[in-house]
Each structure stands twice: as structure tokens, then as C-alpha cells.
Amino acid sequence: GAVVSQHPSWVICKSGTSVKIECRSLDFQATTMFWYRQFPKQSLMLMATSNEGSKATYEQGVEKDKFLINHASLTLSTLTVTSAHPEDSSFYICSAGAAGGTDTQYFGPGTRLTVL
Amino acid sequence: DAKTTQPTSMDCAEGRAANLPCNHSTISGNEYVYWYRQIHSQGPQYIIHGLKNNETNEMASLIITEDRKSSTLILPHATLRDTAVYYCIVRVAGGNQGGKLIFGQGTELSVKP
Secondary structure (H helix, E strand, C coil): CCCCEECEEEEECCCCCEEEEEEECCCCCCCCCEEECCCCCCEEEEEEEEECCCEEEEECCCCCEEEEEEEEEEEEEEEECCCHHHEEEEEEEEEECCCCCCCEEEEEECEEECCC | CCCCCCCEEEECCCCCCCEEECCCCCCCCCCCEEEEECCCCCCCCEEEECCCCEEECCCEEEHHHCCCEEEEEEEEECHHCCCEEEEEEECCCCCCCCCCCCCCCCEEEEEEE
């Protein structure tokens, strides 16, 4: 299957700082990428849809000014958690689908964010 | 909301077949059935998907009922490394019709020696 990477794999930051997470499709081009958040013992929750060259579409209840998404190229999307607080501590996962076809979504390994 | 119903947990003996059921009684004609699994603290892994015909790949088989209201994922010879949460998801595939994956709670499969 296609390979999706995320960087960093884990990050610890102080409250009030901003953190950027990168999601890359390594062997295919992705016009659309998705960002999910997962709290302990819970399922994945879709946060937003990232479209290359246009604004992201956020799910209801997700603050677009707090979770900034940029999809500047067909292989890279970034999620920036601005002014992070302890309640933002979570496992952030991205997925990407190859353009065309049935666009099966492939997931990155996830980024563990801990806000102190 | 997720459009599928799965048992919360299942056990399976190592080396035996694991049969994971999924109900999707409100599935639309243009929706595929996708299966993913998530091993602890990792991103979900794609397993298989299908529309109405049974499908098989190197990982698993997918059996979809004729009315498409339910399906079963079969791991033919389960190993300890197959212990994971398995998610059944219905989704419109292709084009720009959102393509979103909405995750339910999944089935926690425990493969025991």
C-alpha cells in the first residue's frame, strides 16, 4: 500500500506555544488529506479535510483558528495547533488518498502531542 | 455518526480463522465497505474494501451479503500480531464526494495463544 509519513512522531510542549505537525504522502500525490484526533480509549475523530491549493473544511465543533491546516503541495499537509493547552494533548493522525480511482485512504503513523 | 455496528470485542485462538461481523443496514448503493485495523498507538492500517462482490487479498477476505446490509471480515489464520481494533466503515469512494472516513468504536480482537 501507499506510504504516508508524519513528523514528528511525538512532541512535548509548554502551554501557550504552537506546534506544527507534517503529513507527507511519500510515493503518491494526494489532492485530499484528512486530519484526525484520537483521545485515549476512544475512536478516531475527523477534524478536517485538507484540500491542496484551497482552504480546509473543518468538522463541526473544530476551531479553525486553533487548528490551522495548510496543504501547499500534492504531497504535504501541515496541522498547526496554536496556543496549545493541556486539553489539546492527543494522538493526531493524518490520512491521504491517491488522486483518482477509488482513492483508498492510507494513514500516517500518528503524532503524540503532550502539552504541559 | 458511524453507519456501522460491530461487536465491542472478540477473542480468537492463534492459528484459527477470525470472523469479524459488521452490520450496515442503511448502506447506500454507491457506498463501499472498508475495513481498517489499528494496533495500539499506531495509525490505522488499510485491510480491504468491497462494493458487493466478495473480495480477497493477502491479508483477509471480505464477504458481503447479497442485500449488502452486513459483511464479515475473515482473517484465515490469525496470529498474535493480528491483535488490534478492527473498524468497518461505509464510504462513498472516488471523485471528490468527501470521501471521509467516519470511525465507529470498532471491534477489539484479541488473538490468544
